[in-house]
Amino acid sequence: MNTPIFGNSALLSSLENMIASGRTANSVLFFGVKGSGRKTIARYYAKALLCYNPLPDGKPCNSCKSCRNFDDNVHPDFILPPKSGKLGGFSVDTAKLVCSDAIISPNNGDRKVYFFPDCHNMDVRTQNTLLKIIEEPPAFTFFIFTSLSKNDFLPTIISRCACFGVCECSENLCRDALTAKNLPQNDIDSAVSCFHGNIGRCLDYIFNPDIRLRVDLTKALTNSIINHDEYALAVNLFKLGKERYDVKDALSLLDSLLRDAAVILSSQQNSRSIPLIGCFPSGSASLASFLSARQIICIHLAVNKCWAAIEANSNISLTLSALSSDIAAICG
Ligand SMILES: [Zn+2]
CATH class of the missing domain: 1.20.272.10 (Zinc Finger, Delta Prime; domain 3)
Known part of the structure; x- marks a missing residue:
């Protein structure tokens, strides 16, 4: 996944500075509208966190074993807890399993990351269960959440997270992103006329x-x-x-x-x-x-x-x- 990320350059710089300086929060929330790139940026941050030899500017090296495993979706320390139920949320049982697993040392490197995408349906009981581990995580354990809004979470969770808003980009940047994927110009024009600078929704429009x-x-x-x-x-x-x-x-x-x-x-x-x-x-x-x-x-x-x-x-x-x-x- 070495394709460039379009837009949100200030946010990416902040994340890279966190990695470069070693001041990485153990719990991070990326919030923004659907299609704005929350999950893409969350994965980029996770990859940089897990990289064995991040570059001096905080970017992942893209060549170490961790980066290669991450790109191949087989990283043993990048953990996606399963979703369940009608609304596709994270259950209390899943949260309990995460709490007990989070204190176990990483498999390979010196960090492990739990990724909870699309948390806008996360049950209050699930959040309260996770709160215990988020309040006092082992130094090697990191949690990344994505959601529509900070309001999807309890204030007690938010107070423990570094929260970053993810924005749609400009129409020009969106066109650049779609062009980089070698999509037909007609499709790009139609998609951008509907969803403007929202790259994710433009891709949805073209493919779905x-x-x-x-x-x-x-x-x-x-x-x-x-x-x-x-x-x-x-x-x-x-x-x-x-x-x-x-x-x-x-x-x-x-x-x-x-x-x-x-x-x-x-x-x-x-x-x-x-x-x-x-x-x-x-x-x-x-x-x-x-x-x-x-x-x-x-x-x-x-x-x-x-x-x-x-x-x-x-x-x-x-x-x-x-x-x-x-x-x-x-x-x-
Ligand atoms: Zn690396």
Whole structure:
């Protein structure tokens, strides 16, 4: 994995300085939106932590046995605890096993790293179990977490972690990253027009037909709002499917368009240009011309209420029906 990391240069420098100076925190959290590169940067940091001969500037050497094992995904001291359950979280039993394993010396070098990716569903009991070892870890044991937000963790865990925000990069850097993967220019253009500087989401868009379908549905939903077509709105919401993650993702995409519509309205009043983040800029422009700021905010609140209900395990069909009625009432 010696391909360059695009964007987040200040964060990478901070991590390399930590390695070079030997002031490495035993517990680190990388938080940021999906696709921003949290896991890529977490793995880079783990590789540097485990490297037998890091370079003077803190970068991993890429040639020692540890780096080679890491790149081949066979490093015995880079440990990914298993996920389980419907939400794919880390169980209390897994946390207990980690606590007992973490005090055992590393297999090869003088460090071991436990990597907990995507912790936004981590149970409070699991966190409290891990807290014991995070509070007083052996010097050789390191924990790396990734999540959407610091708020996904208990304050007691956060107070023990060095926390780093991971940002999306510029559209130009994102294009460079996709070009470095030898992807067709047409695909790069389409992906960046939807997901801007979010490299992970652009790659998802190019390689995962489900994501493209979700983007198309989000555009169709937007058009049905613009056209005041209550029937099409209900049909398109129904097409989002029955998978909680897919529906929540589509609602997030729709919410980004509402955010962009609000930004467009605000820019018109303030003559300020703020970058758009949504996957359908022309749709957001239409929303801004057909709806008032108040209507946009009300739809945003309705979408968020629906998202929260689905997150809380409510019936998806009923919740989406309620959203359809809410939007129709707001636009009516
Ligand atoms: Zn190395």
